[in-house]
Amino acid sequence: MSLIGNFFTSSIGRKLLMAVSGLILVGFVFGHLVGNLQIFGEPDRINGYAHFLQSLGPVLWAVRLGLLATAAVHIWAAVVLTLENKKARGALDYGVKGYIRATVASRYMRLTGLVVLAFIVYHIAHFTLGSADSANYKDNLPHFTLTEDVREFGFPLAAKGTEVHDVYSMIFLSFRNPIISGFYILATGLLSFHLLHGFESMFQTFGLRNHRWCCCLRRFTTLICLAYFVGNLAIPGAIWLGLNKPHAGTHAASVAPVALCTSCDAK
Numbered sequence: 001m002s003l004i005g006n007f008f009t010s011s012i013g014r015k016l017l018m019a020v021s022g023l024i025l026v027g028f029v030f031g032h033l034v035g036n037l038q039i040f041g042e043p044d045r046i047n048g049y050a051h052f053l054q055s056l057g058p059v060l061w062a063v064r065l066g067l068l069a070t071a072a073v074h075i076w077a078a079v080v081l082t083l084e085n086k087k088a089r090g091a092l093d094y095g096v097k098g099y100i101r102a103t104v105a106s107r108y109m110r111l112t113g114l115v116v117l118a119f120i121v122y123h124i125a126h127f128t129l130g131s132a133d134s135a136n137y138k139d140n141l142p143h144f145t146l147t148e149d150v151r152e153f154g155f156p157l158a159a160k161g162t163e164v165h166d167v168y169s170m171i172f173l174s175f176r177n178p179i180i181s182g183f184y185i186l187a188t189g190l191l192s193f194h195l196l197h198g199f200e201s202m203f204q205t206f207g208l209r210n211h212r213w214c215c216c217l218r219r220f221t222t223l224i225c226l227a228y229f230v231g232n233l234a235i236p237g238a239i240w241l242g243l244n245k246p247h248a249g250t251h252a253a254s255v256a257p258v259a260l261c262t263s264c265d266a267k
């Protein structure tokens, strides 16, 4: 059998596929967070960055398809390994069922993974396709004119004066809704929890987890996952609580928050 074939048919091959696909997805989610944190800066930043990504055309599609294939491999390996583990446990038929040394995060991997999957489907319907919160979708908002050249590490992303989608206002207007913000906070919290065990498992698969620095590794992964969660929590949290206000002159700044309770204002 070929080397590639072995990856798909042996347990260790599937573990490796799961670790490598997980690492690629982690690269994406951390990169995406760094891009999203620009919501705390000038509107030109996030709008110029989103415009640059959209302008990549076929490259963007290649990346999207690559990510989709990576996620499919990750889920497939998780399902097959889970079924194999169950079968092996069934054959041994333990009299006492318990979770010896299993962390809480490891026990809920399937549940947290499923919620994250549901979140991604919702998220794409929300910000990419605009079917979840169409009133605040970028296609339905006035365009934004970049007030300055947008550069990243000296690399030009978009030129001053370009008319772009107002992703900045879309995010602000959407996250004013506490239900949407609450769901994002919950989902990214569960994703951080999923990553907590995922990281340790990945180091184990790569043979980088041993008794000497297993404790340091746990502290390190906890810190990274916590930082990831705080970064994600800050985006909807600060908008929802009014701590991050839209810049004057933007479309989001011109729209008054919708009162959730209409009878509250009634005399």
Ligand code: HEM
Residues within 6 Å of the ligand: 029, 032, 036, 050, 064, 116, 120, 123, 124, 127, 128, 167, 171, 184, 188, 191, 232, 235, 236
């Ligand atoms: C507060 C958190 C987040 C914000 C503000 C945010 C924002 C966005 C925005 C604005 C887009 C659409 C960009 C555009 O089409 O112009 C997008 C796309 C996307 N996001 Fe997020 N995101 C967040 C969290 C996440 C998380 C946690 C994941 C993964 C688990 C994720 C995965 C994606 C994916 C897969 C896309 C589709 C990319 C594409 O259109 O090709 N996002 N996000």
